[in-house]
Amino acid sequence: MAEIKKEHQLTVSVSPHVKSEETTSRIMWSVNLSLLPAALIGAYFFGPRAVFALTIAIITAVLCEHLYQRGMKSKITINDGSAFLTGLLVGLNLPPSVPFYIPVIGSFVAIVITKQLFGGLGFNVFNPAAAGRAFLLISFPKLMTIWKEPTAAFVQMDAKTTATPLGILKEEGIAKLMEVFGDKTNLYTELFMGHRAGSIGETSTLALLIGAAFLFYRGYISWHIPVSFMGTAAAMAWVFGGKGALFAGDPIIHLISGGMILGAFFMATDYVTCPSVKKGQLIFGAGCGFLTMLIRLKGGYPEGVMFAILIMNCFTPIIDRGFKTKVFGFKKPDSKETKK
Amino acid sequence: MALATFKGGIHPPDKKELSKDKPISIVRPPKKVVIPLVQHIGAPCKLSVSIGQEVKKGDVIGASEGFVSAPVHASVSGKVVAIGEFPNAMGRMVISVVIENDGKEEWTTLKDNPDYMNLSPENLKEKIRDAGIVGMGGAAFPTHVKLSPPKEKPVDIVILNGAECEPYLTADYRLMIERPEEVVEGLKILMKVLGVSKGFIGIENNKPDAIEAMKKAVSKESNIQANIQIYPLEVKYPQGAEKMLIKAAAGREVPPRGLPMDVGVVVQNIGTAIAVYEAVRYGKPLIERIVTVTGEGIKNPKNLLVKIGTFVTDLIEECGGFTSEIAKVISGGPMMGFSLYSLDVPVTKGTSGILVLPEEGVVHAEDFGPCIRCGRCIDICPMGLMPSMLSVLSEKGFYEETKDYNLFDCFECGSCTYICPSRRPIVQLIRLAKSLVKP
Structure with missing residues (x-):
């Protein structure tokens, strides 16, 4: 047999021998980047308390992942950006003025209980950030529903407490909402820009759409989930959202308030917990939209995005199984042939 | 107009610029060749020479036994110096014949057929089989078997695969640029053997000069011009995979686990078409092929006409050696080729390229x-x-x-x-x- 010279130490491996530049961490850090506008707007409107909550949430998430993986003697993967992303999303979903232990608990539940105990990245059933927030909302219902007026001035520390637009809509109706915001144009503008009470990162539709556009441009998310999610929600808001009559609701208010934009573009599209076949994603998104509106219109909470996503996460495996792809060249047998 | 294609696929960097403008050159005759007796999919050949025997170029050294098999011929003139098990490119030990080149380049007597288009399909097929022609895209399936579809599977289209969708490789591209008339002649023969009137040539759209050259060559054939069509294809990997090519050019989907003949199509490689032409026209057996030697790790990437049995080492030398520390050498393209464990292995009928990658180009999978x-x-x-x-x-x-x-x-x-x-x-x-x- 031919001698293999030292200078010809060759790597032998199975094809293919080239790979794309894409890596998991590049995707995760890009999603982090895409949330930056929303985080900045949150900081601008809600001040140092919001920045504080975001920071605590991120640090706790990364630290929890590090400690858990060290404890389990598994590979430490905090650099892949996924724990950072979970922490960031937990933070963006918090009311601006929560005490420090709220983001700590939220990120802990998200990373340790929802993600790592199920096997870590790729194996979790539920969206970690959504589960973290759900845990907080149920455990600390009071703290999690104190909303601050956006102040637009970073220095002003004591903003007034108020209700979110969806809260007003639920408790007092559309007339009160009009009274607060003046006219409809103003209402839409304020909601679109993010000048309203709400979670730190959910208020500014504009900032979130800038981030989402970046993700579309990079091909990291597809239209399937956001469109089916918001399309279903808008249709339900239009049909059932009006007082007393069908087809009298205002779908736009529902689309640009609450956590709809953040949820539909950034959380429901989480690779791990949504179906991976495009057709299944349409069902998943439609389910999210339906459940969100069911909760908003008929449920006890003014907002339902997070619960809707968590419930649909449960359906992901069965949707994946039901919507397998069609093999190239496969044709359903002719009815004639089956009769034979 | 949208280009013909299939659903899915990827766009790896094609890297063809390394070698696409290098005309085919002939590699220096090797001192010795090691010719494996199994170079195709199917039954191994039966040894038909003995040690010490003088052979000429084109002499049969391994006769095919069984239908799915292809004979093997001497690629140089000289003396058989050894017969035994030698490692092939994949590392398997294969019965091989070692011939020492006497440098005389003497051919065995070849039968010339200027009037080949008047031969019967059976006769043509026999010539193709006797020339030991196999699919030259890499799979090396005996061509005459592909040309013998069973009666219940009528074939009506022959597609020549000029997609060459693997990054780096430019062998088929050079053939289409330099020898387009022979490609067309080869296609005509394939169509005659199968008795079909439709011939397609699918070429990826990143090779406009090849498309032009092939169109020009076809337009010279006034009698058959209407029957041969050139299909520019979308540039996308794996556009040259048989099933994808058929979908793109003929709009037919081969059923799962089916063969192209299930939808009435036979696909052949560009290099195979030229080999078919040479076999039928000049009686020349398949003893050499075009190999693209390329990659960032090679000094002067080239498209070489290589005798079967030449060692990869000789090709590397012909191309000026390595640029730096090399990490991986691949036989074929980077997507479906296999990595070599040694450079002292022979080129066979299915070797479409030798790709040399430096450490920077290697992805470690651990x-x-x-x-x-x-x-x-x-x-x-x-x-x-x-x-x-x-x-x-x-x-x-x-x-x-x-x-x-x-x-x-x-x-x-x-x-x-x-x-x-x-x-x-x-x-x-x-x-x-x-x-x-x-x-």
């Missing part, structure tokens, strides 16, 4: 992460499979379950592994499952 279910592989799989599921099932040992996800429809094009952001060795896991379960 560092892969979990499937994050991003679905990229599902979106791009040309076969409509779910590679993510296959890889996870195989990784966890659920080999039987992989069949529920159509394991055996995978032809290992590597697109999923290329695109995977977790750098999972999906093809490797699929091969593992394939080796452990029965279809």
Whole structure:
């Protein structure tokens, strides 16, 4: 047999021998980047308390992942950006003025209980950030529903407490909402820009759409989930959202308030917990939209995005199984042939 | 007009600029050649020479036994100095004949057929078989077998595969530029053997000069011009995979686990078409082929006319050696080729390229992460499979379950592994499952 010279130490491996530049961490850090506008707007409107909550949430998430993986003697993967992303999303979903232990608990539940105990990245059933927030909302219902007026001035520390637009809509109706915001144009503008009470990162539709556009441009998310999610929600808001009559609701208010934009573009599209076949994603998104509106219109909470996503996460495996792809060249047998 | 194509696929950097403008040159005659007696898919050949025997170029050294087989011929003139088991490029020990080149380049008597188009299809097929022609795209399936479809599967289209969708490779491209008339003649012969009137040539649209050259060559053939069509194809890997090419050029879908003949199509490679022409016109057996020697690790990338049995070492030398520390040498393209464990292995009929990669170009697979279910592989799989599921099932040992996800429809094009952001060795896991379960 031919001698293999030292200078010809060759790597032998199975094809293919080239790979794309894409890596998991590049995707995760890009999603982090895409949330930056929303985080900045949150900081601008809600001040140092919001920045504080975001920071605590991120640090706790990364630290929890590090400690858990060290404890389990598994590979430490905090650099892949996924724990950072979970922490960031937990933070963006918090009311601006929560005490420090709220983001700590939220990120802990998200990373340790929802993600790592199920096997870590790729194996979790539920969206970690959504589960973290759900845990907080149920455990600390009071703290999690104190909303601050956006102040637009970073220095002003004591903003007034108020209700979110969806809260007003639920408790007092559309007339009160009009009274607060003046006219409809103003209402839409304020909601679109993010000048309203709400979670730190959910208020500014504009900032979130800038981030989402970046993700579309990079091909990291597809239209399937956001469109089916918001399309279903808008249709339900239009049909059932009006007082007393069908087809009298205002779908736009529902689309640009609450956590709809953040949820539909950034959380429901989480690779791990949504179906991976495009057709299944349409069902998943439609389910999210339906459940969100069911909760908003008929449920006890003014907002339902997070619960809707968590419930649909449960359906992901069965949707994946039901919507397998069609093999190239496969044709359903002719009815004639089956009769034979 | 949208270019013909298929659903899915990827766009790896094509890197063809390294060698695409290098005209085909002849490699210096090697001092000795090692010719394996199995270079094709099918039964091995029966040795028909003995040690010490003088042979001329084109002499049969391995006679084919059985239908799915192809004879092997001497590629140089000289003396048989050894017969025995030698490692082939894949590392298997194969009975091979070693011939010492006497440098005389003497041919055995070849039968010239200027009037070849008047031969009967049977006669043409016999010449193709006797010349030992196999598919030269890499799979090396005996060509005459492909040209013998059973009666119940009528064929009406012959497609020549000029896609050359593998990055780096430019052998077929050079042939289309330099010898387009012979490609057309080869196609005409293939059409005559199969008795079909439609011939397509599919070429990826990033080779406009090849498309031009082929169109010009076809337009010279006034009597058959209407029957041969050139199809510019979308530039996308794996556009040259048989099933994808048929879908793009003929609009037909080969059923799962089916063959092209199930939809009335036979696909042949560009190099094969020229070999067919040479065999029928001049009686010349397949003893040499075009090999693209390229990659960032080679000094002067070239397209070489290489005698079968020449060592890879000789080709590297011909191209000026390595640029730096090299890490990987691949036979074929980077997507479906296989890596060599040694450079002292012979070029065979299926060797389409030698690709040399420096350390920077090598992806080490040990560092892969979990499937994050991003679905990229599902979106791009040309076969409509779910590679993510296959890889996870195989990784966890659920080999039987992989069949529920159509394991055996995978032809290992590597697109999923290329695109995977977790750098999972999906093809490797699929091969593992394939080796452990029965279809």
